[in-house]
Amino acid sequence: MKYPSTLPHQHQQLLEQILAQFSQDARLVGIAAGGSYASNHMDQFSDLDLIIAIDPEHYAAVMAQRFQLIEKIPGCVSAFTGEHVGEPRLVIALYAPHAIHVDFKFVSLSDAAQRVDDAKILWQRDEQLTKMYDMQAPCYPQPNAQWIEDRFWIWLHYGATKIGRGEYFEAMEFLSFLRTTVLSPLALRQHNLTPSGVRTIEMRLPQFAEQLKATIAVPEPRSLLQAFEQTVALYQTLRQQESVQRHAEAEQLALSYLAQIKATVQSNPYA
Structure with a gap:
């Protein structure tokens, strides 16, 4: 052999x-x-x-x-x-x-x-x-951009509630979920690469991996908020390359909610 x-x-x-x-x-x-x-x-x-x-x-x-x-x-x-x-x-x-x-x-x-x-x-x-x-030819499961858009803004709201409640480790875990389920699969698919989560993303898409670093946080509210904002920015950029029906009202509501959490944190000198 x-x-x-x-x-x-x-x-x-x-x-x-x-x-x-x-x-x-x-x-x-x-x-x-x-x-x-x-x-x-x-x-x-x-x-x-x-x-x-x-x-x-x-x-x-x-x-x-x-x-x-x-x-x-x-x-x-x-x-x-x-x-x-x-x-x-x-x-x-x-x-x-x-x-x-x-x-x-x-x-x-x-x-x-x-x-x-x-x-x-x-x-x-x-x-x-x-x-x-x-x-039958092999077929790797592909990310469904509409499925993601249907969920992303509710997911964002969920992550923001964890920051607001002080569940910082939970919020960190959720950022990992978004990298693995949303950001990396979309980016890989858009570059004609197997969309296998974040696996070997450093080697396959090094420039995108550098951007992902900003979505990593420590269990502190300011760090988490910055990471969620970067996650949103990356998703919105990736979404531009997809044909989806956007949920504009949900997007605005979730972003406004995140901004409220950020304002609360910024007003707290101990946060």
Whole structure:
């Protein structure tokens, strides 16, 4: 097998152990790798993102035994399922001695064609995974500018209420949400790049990443207000490149509310 040129040797060793073990299970019909493996952009910090395709007749049984399969690979020190990222089919594992993170996404063969990137097939039975991939091209979820505009100004109001109430850490977390859900996906999509939140934004859009720095705050009201104002300015600039029906009344109301919070803060010498 020809591996990506950027695949670290330690990752390759672990991957070969996984392939050797999993290929012995007759219920599994294919294994593919996505993420930085598929794009040949791996380094020592990369995960292994694996898709494990299962014979539909044995899907329930394999899902019930996922951890036993994963723990057969030497070096597994811990593993858990991926509900926190909305993917219960996923098992995330850590392997010693080199602390390599592996994502195992178990899917029924009938669902394998639905994928977000051009995953590379590592092993399969009777070309079954190839046939599924030929049926449908990969498609990464794209930001919906209208969906964002329908929500942004209510989100802004929500963030402002947190500053007004003194819930500064909550407001900081919400700024992170807006960077990941709104600003970065729109900017990346507008530059014909995969809109994967803030991931590698520093390398892919360095000038925009510099602008994002102004949306980072410390848990103090003045800092938070400046960060929210910069968030608004960036969103309004990005929105100019999108075809959306603007919610002008909601925008004005939310901006006025933010200005009221700012005036209150500025009038408080201890803020």
